Amino acid sequence: MIKIDTALNGSKIKINRLQDSSIEFSWQKPDVGLVKYFFGFFILVWLAGWGFGLKIVFMQIINSPNLNLFLLAWITLWLAGGLAAGYFAYLALRPQIPEKLSLHSDQLNYDSGTVSPLGLLFNMKYMLSPWLFWQKCFRQRIIHTGVKKRKGLFNLEKNPSRIYFDLNSDRIELGNGLREPEIEWLYLQISNWSNQG
Numbered sequence: 001m002i003k004i005d006t007a008l009n010g011s012k013i014k015i016n017r018l019q020d021s022s023i024e025f026s027w028q029k030p031d032v033g034l035v036k037y038f039f040g041f042f043i044l045v046w047l048a049g050w051g052f053g054l055k056i057v058f059m060q061i062i063n064s065p066n067l068n069l070f071l072l073a074w075i076t077l078w079l080a081g082g083l084a085a086g087y088f089a090y091l092a093l094r095p096q097i098p099e100k101l102s103l104h105s106d107q108l109n110y111d112s113g114t115v116s117p118l119g120l121l122f123n124m125k126y127m128l129s130p131w132l133f134w135q136k137c138f139r140q141r142i143i144h145t146g147v148k149k150r151k152g153l154f155n156l157e158k159n160p161s162r163i164y165f166d167l168n169s170d171r172i173e174l175g176n177g178l179r180e181p182e183i184e185w186l187y188l189q190i191s192n193w194s195n196q197g
Helices: 035-063 069-093 117-121 130-137 180-195
Strands: 014-017 023-027 099-103 107-111 143-148 154-157 162-167 170-174
Touching: 023 180, 035 069, 035 117, 069 117, 099 180, 117 130, 143 162, 154 180, 162 180
Parallel strands: none
Antiparallel strands: 014 023, 023 099, 099 107, 107 143, 154 162, 162 170
16 A cells, blocks of 8 residues: 655645555646636637638638639638637636546556646746747647656756656656645655655
C-alpha cells in the first residue's frame, strides 16, 4: 500500500485511493468562472457578424461576371480566421478535464487534462510570452501510462516552484495552477513513492 501524508487544508489537490491500492492525485487547472460566459456571449455575437460578412463577400463573388482575385483571397483569409475563432471558442467553453497523476506500486500514469485558454490569459508566464500562450492553447492533451518507477524521475525547481519529469525527449510539467505549498507537498509525496521498495 502506498503511504502518503495528510493533504494540506484548502488544497485543490484531490486524493483518491484506487482499487489496486494505488493513489490518484487530481486537480483542476486555473478557471476564470463567469468570464467564460461573457466570452461565450461575445464570441457568438462576433461569429454572427463574421457570418454576415462572409455571406456578403460570397454573394459578390458569385454575382460578379469576372473572377476577383482580391475578394477570393479575402474570403479565404476571412474563412480561416473565423474557423480559428470558432475553435478557440470551443477550447475556452468546453468542460475542463482535471490533471491527474496516479502512482502504482512500480509505475505511474499521467494525464495532463485540459485547460481553458481564458485561464491562461491571467497567468503572468503566458502574458509575457504570447507565442507560449498560443502554443499552450492549441496543445493536445498528454496521456502517459506505464511510466516505470525509478529514482530521480521527478525534479523540483524553486523560484517559482514547479515539478517536472523527462520522458524521452519531452519535459512534462505537473501542477500548473497549483500554489507553491501544494507543489512542494505533491513533490514530497512523489519522492516518498519513488523511495518506497
